[in-house]
Amino acid sequence: MAQIRLKNVSKRWNKFIGVDNFNLDIADQEFLVLLGPSGCGKTTTMRMIAGLEDITEGEIWIGDRMVNKLEPKDRDISMVFQSYGLYPNMTVYENIRFPLKVRKVPKEQHHERVMAASKMVELDDFLERRPAALSGGQRQRVALARAIVREPNAFLMDEPLSNLDAKLRVSTRAQIKNLHHTLKRTTVYVTHDQIEAMTLADRVVVMNKGVVQQVGTPMEIYDRPANTFVASFIGSPAMNLVSGSIENGVFSSDGIRIEGLPHRASGAVTLGFRAEDATLAEANGQIEAPIYTVELLGEATMLSMRVAGELVSIKVGKDYRAEIGELARIAIPASACHIFDQSTGARIEA
Amino acid sequence: MSEAMAHKRPTLLNAFIYGFIVLWLVLAAVPFLWTVWGSFKVEADFFSRESWWNAIFGTATIRETGAAFTGDGYYGAWITRDFWKAAFNTIIVTICVTSISLTLGTLGGYALARSGKNYAFWILIAALVFRAMPHITLVSGYLLPFFQLNIWGVLPTSIIVLVAINQPFTLWMLHSFFLSIPKDLDESAMVDGCTRFQAFRLVIMPVMWPGVVTTGLFSFLLGYNDFAVTAMLLSADNQTMVPKISSFLGSIQETGNVMFAVAAVVSATVPLFILVLFFQRQIVSGLTAGAVKG
Ligand SMILES: Nc1ncnc2c1ncn2[C@@H]1O[C@H](COP(=O)(O)OP(=O)(O)OP(=O)(O)O)[C@@H](O)[C@H]1O
Ligand SMILES: [Mg+2]
Numbered sequence: 001m002a003q004i005r006l007k008n009v010s011k012r013w014n015k016f017i018g019v020d021n022f023n024l025d026i027a028d029q030e031f032l033v034l035l036g037p038s039g040c041g042k043t044t045t046m047r048m049i050a051g052l053e054d055i056t057e058g059e060i061w062i063g064d065r066m067v068n069k070l071e072p073k074d075r076d077i078s079m080v081f082q083s084y085g086l087y088p089n090m091t092v093y094e095n096i097r098f099p100l101k102v103r104k105v106p107k108e109q110h111h112e113r114v115m116a117a118s119k120m121v122e123l124d125d126f127l128e129r130r131p132a133a134l135s136g137g138q139r140q141r142v143a144l145a146r147a148i149v150r151e152p153n154a155f156l157m158d159e160p161l162s163n164l165d166a167k168l169r170v171s172t173r174a175q176i177k178n179l180h181h182t183l184k185r186t187t188v189y190v191t192h193d194q195i196e197a198m199t200l201a202d203r204v205v206v207m208n209k210g211v212v213q214q215v216g217t218p219m220e221i222y223d224r225p226a227n228t229f230v231a232s233f234i235g236s237p238a239m240n241l242v243s244g245s246i247e248n249g250v251f252s253s254d255g256i257r258i259e260g261l262p263h264r265a266s267g268a269v270t271l272g273f274r275a276e277d278a279t280l281a282e283a284n285g286q287i288e289a290p291i292y293t294v295e296l297l298g299e300a301t302m303l304s305m306r307v308a309g310e311l312v313s314i315k316v317g318k319d320y321r322a323e324i325g326e327l328a329r330i331a332i333p334a335s336a337c338h339i340f341d342q343s344t345g346a347r348i349e350a
Numbered sequence: 351m352s353e354a355m356a357h358k359r360p361t362l363l364n365a366f367i368y369g370f371i372v373l374w375l376v377l378a379a380v381p382f383l384w385t386v387w388g389s390f391k392v393e394a395d396f397f398s399r400e401s402w403w404n405a406i407f408g409t410a411t412i413r414e415t416g417a418a419f420t421g422d423g424y425y426g427a428w429i430t431r432d433f434w435k436a437a438f439n440t441i442i443v444t445i446c447v448t449s450i451s452l453t454l455g456t457l458g459g460y461a462l463a464r465s466g467k468n469y470a471f472w473i474l475i476a477a478l479v480f481r482a483m484p485h486i487t488l489v490s491g492y493l494l495p496f497f498q499l500n501i502w503g504v505l506p507t508s509i510i511v512l513v514a515i516n517q518p519f520t521l522w523m524l525h526s527f528f529l530s531i532p533k534d535l536d537e538s539a540m541v542d543g544c545t546r547f548q549a550f551r552l553v554i555m556p557v558m559w560p561g562v563v564t565t566g567l568f569s570f571l572l573g574y575n576d577f578a579v580t581a582m583l584l585s586a587d588n589q590t591m592v593p594k595i596s597s598f599l600g601s602i603q604e605t606g607n608v609m610f611a612v613a614a615v616v617s618a619t620v621p622l623f624i625l626v627l628f629f630q631r632q633i634v635s636g637l638t639a640g641a642v643k644g
Contacts, residue, residue, distance in 0.1 A: 088557055
């Protein structure tokens with residue numbers, strides 16, 4: 001049983017704020033993903049949970065213990081490092097066995113547990129090799145096996161897939177998901193790849209510049225982004241954001257006019273909608289603008305056009321063909337629109 | 351590949367290259383081989399005034415001892431003049447200096463490499479300053495206090511001074527070796543269940559061996575070859591090899607004394623050859639330092 005609780009956790013180096021006032025309850029057995037652009041404080045947060053970085057302010061609880069003052073070894077967690085951190089002088093077998101050895105697990109269990117862990121990540125053929133003689137993907141799996149061999153309270157994984165090629169990334173991602181299902185341990189997973197976050201997470205924490213932007217299930221974050229940062233960070237392509245003004249439920253700007261929006265908002269706002277929520281309009285659409293580019297993706301065609309100074313993307317059927325410069329009419333249902341305050345960027349609820 | 355290149359080179363250049371190598375070999379090796387050869391002759395041959403051929407044919411050696419080679423120099427140095435005692439002292443001094451320097455150096459170098467505090471840098475700079483001073487400046491300052499404390503002339507005193515002189519260097523060298531080992535290694539060891547010291551002992555040190563061997567060898571050589579400190583700080587009966595050899599040369603001429611020095615020099619050099627041959631692989635990998643990577 002291990003919930004992890006962060007209470008007002010901050011990390012500062014002199015004046016520089018690495019993580020600012022982080023509050024979060026991670027449930028037992030939850031798969032939590034920390035997502036954000038490079039340098040936003042994901043690794044720092046994880047290292048504070050692991051005990052590798054001092055906490056400037058706040059409290060971290062694992063289970064029912066406050067761990068602020070505990071050494072990493074006493075926190076009963078295991079960690080997969082961004083650069084693996086394998087012991088170069090030991091064989092794969094010895095690497096995986098190391099945590100058992102230093103934690104004085106009875107010797108007669110070692111072999112069985114190392115074999116079980118290495119089988120889980122399909123490493124059985126490489127046990128006698130040194131890390132230097134392994135490919136990146138194999139090293140990554142050694143790091144995973146070393147983390148799971150001990151069955152700790154919680155796993156921390158720092159961008160474990162970042163060094164793998166696209167194909168291996170997909171299969172290892174599935175492996176991690178499956179491991180989590182089998183082992184049922186609380187897992188904190190750091191990534192800057194939103195697809196990884198969406199596929200793996202029970203809940204996602206989106207961070208930017210050390211500040212938590214939104215916490216929610218992948219669907220919540222996708223469907224109801226809390227602010228323009230989350231909206232533009234999640235989804236591929238990112239959500240289209242157009243600035244304009246809204247009055248009595250009518251949003252208008254250069255080349256765009258949408259009616260039937262909630263009345264609560266008024267004045268200068270940013271309007272967001274996703275490329276796949278827009279469709280081609282029969283007669284008069286919400287957007288009427290010349291086409292800027294046409295990109296064939298195979299399963300769909302991506303149109304882009306300039307609206308209120310911004311390029312917006314529209315996903316249309318794969319058979320659609322048009323010339324650049326032609327006028328396109330696009331329909332956007334009011335229900336698919338998101339409205340954000342223009343100055344703060346915060347979402348304005350219906 | 352290299353053969354093909356050799357073919358393309360003009361003959362003149364080739365001649366120059368090989369000529370240079372031969373010249374270099376002669377300059378480097380011949381004095382030593384000459385000394386080894388001469389150490390088995392008598393003084394009248396090796397330092398012959400008539401002709402240096404005497405040193406090769408051993409004319410005087412045959413006249414004096416009845417054979418072309420003699421071990422008189424070695425006997426005189428080792429047995430008559432107690433060179434064995436000096437050799438024994440050297441062993442004690444070098445072993446102590448090396449092990450103390452390495453123990454302090456690995457611990458200190460590791461701490462400085464991982465500390466991340468500003469003062470770590472200043473400690474290293476201070477160490478560099480002390481390293482840069484000529485040894486003799488340190489020693490002359492020590493002399494009077496050592497006399498007054500009555501600890502002059504014994505081995506432990508010069509061991510401590512040698513360690514003090516050597517420590518900055520070992521600290522620097524090991525510090526940079528530790529820097530080349532990624533921090534992730536310590537950190538994953540600590541998450542895996544090690545204390546800081548266990549991480550150092552079980553994970554970092556095994557990766558550090560080439561660095562430790564290289565640094566250890568330099569410390570060894572410092573202790574082994576030192577003259578300034580041991581000559582000033584050791585009494586005549588506690589001398590190590592190098593000052594002892596010098597005393598063979600410098601004392602009032604008795605017959606055979608110079609040959610004792612020659613024999614002692616050869617005796618003192620042989621262990622170095624064996625040592626370097628034995629550790630050459632570790633030294634090379636330590637010096638290139640590419641061997642330590644995660
Ligand atoms: N020891 C340190 N001293 C000062 N600033 C630091 C230190 N470590 C990290 N930072 C800063 O803290 C911020 C957060 O770093 P962190 O490593 O957590 O980023 P990250 O979200 O993991 O990024 P990435 O995706 O690139 O790994 C960065 O701007 C970084 O420059
Ligand atoms: Mg990171």
